[in-house]
Amino acid sequence: MRALLVVNPAATTTSVRTREVLTHALANDLKLEVAETQYRGHARDLAREAAEGGQIELVVALGGDGTVNEVVNGLLTQGPDPDSHPRLAVVPGGSTNVFARALGLPNDVVEATGALLDALRDRSERTVGLGLASGTPGTEDEGIPERWFTFCAGFGFDAGVVGRVEQQRERGKRSTHALYLRQFVRQFLGETNRRHGTITLERPGEAEGSTEVTEDLVMSIICNTAPWTYLGNRPVYPSPEASFDAALDLFALSKFSAPAVTRYATQLLTSTPDRGPHGKHVVSLHDQTDFTLHSQAPLPFQMDGDHLGLRTSVTFTGVRRALRVIV
Template sequence: MGVGQSPARGRVTYSRVVRAVLIVNPQATSTTAGGRDVLAHALASQVKLEVVETAYRGHGMAVARSAARDGLDLVVAHGGDGTVNEVVNGLLADADGDPAEIGHLPMLGVVPGGSANVFARALGISPDPVEATHQLLRAIEDDTSRQVGLGLADGHWFTFNAGMGWDADVVARVAKKRGKQTTSGLYMRAAIASHFRPPLGRPKLTVRVPGEDPQEVVTAFVSNTDPWSYLGERPVHLNKECSFDGGLGLFALNGLGVPTVFKALRRALSAKGNQKGKRVVRHDDLPIIRIDAAEPVNFQVDGDLVGQRTRVEFISVPNAVTVRV
């Protein structure tokens, strides 16, 4: 317990020490040793802090899982969306799909250090690490937070999106470029290459949602918030009504002809983000989505390739984590 003197009433007050761990991905686009030290020093002024730099894929998940099991109060992820995803999956590793079963769960803090930072931006967290650190410190001092719903797909938690087909093919191509900075240009080149030369062909996908007949598509995006991604500073909208407070959004295409893709991209980059058309299959606020593939297709969550699947269920889990914002 911490002990302090109340200047207003002249009495001794007690405050519980907040235990926290800062998980830093040193390979993330915008993380630096200097920035890590500034962040760690600032956090250590308010909490009892341990700092861990990730050394391998899955390290962040392991640290976050240990933090949850040890009853820590706060886990801060400093890195890109992949780092945040690892931390979230670590925090919920023992949830078995239901966070309420865990009991105490550390709060999540995010200081962006990647190239897109979709999850952080959707929460109103500044993409600038210094400003994001100030936001986090204010949230700790003011004791402010919000609950955030997540998606769960084939045992993998996702914070902002998941998908099967074209977008996962793009992620697979980018994953082969490890070591290169993951810029918007790299993703655009991968998207064009995957469109014209799909690595696994273009197997049919069958989408099933509550209250609707099954529909055949060739690619499917599942969103947990909107924007779904960014091209530089420009937001990309697929399900404009999607948010952390509702169910999942589905955006799928039953054809990938150039006119269809061009129209969808134009609407995605517009401020209205109103996706419609005879080639578009779109639903908002869904509790569950099932996608079956005629043959194995690539499957991604939060921009990381999971592998290949022929069936995936995507489930909306309300109030899965509490974020310090």
């Protein structure tokens, strides 16, 4: 099998030696080409070239969730037809690696490489669904290019936390779970004066041609799988039913006071695959194919942990069976 290994040399948990051992191990079983990313978006460009060239059968992403997201978007440039683009394999090298771990892969690079080689020999793969975000027609965000995400997107509070973390990383801070927790607190303190939510949810109603509207939401998390993220080895489940085999799940809050945040943050930290946050201020939707989030004021937006700036409207589509993955 002819394969391309896309390596993020800045991956948080890999060293030069580790990457060399991984490359040697894969080269024993594959006709392997290796490319290191040199700029933001380079992994997407490399994967797109591999898909368009027609010779590469497998693209292996070595890096964190951001690298995986770029590779996925490159592979799906021409659309979500699993039979028309190379398969994807992931070797986790970031600080969290949500997508890889949600697939059941070990979080250790060496163990994950061994699992990948076993899967290749056994011809073991699965086809997973993905999320797609695009600018909403008729809004100022209409012309923003659509983009795929593998495990989550956020519009509002959690995207603001991601943006703060990225700012700290640009200043030389290491991406750690403690850093995320500190920025969570700072983001919350910065929003304590917001009494009413600015987000409106629109989705198709039960009657043909109708629309259901939910207003005054203060934060929203869109999940393509569970868990949403990890704090160390602790999985967090805002949408426990979310699955690669279904469309998208939505978790939102309509109140953001200190008591409400304390209650729901505690529920998040103690959430399980059987029970997520619940209460009168929680909006939970499962297996949603199409919906739109609008905001009266521009809000931060993130996908797979990558901060994408401010948006006033985003349309989400859940696409089943979009990508073949070696597992």
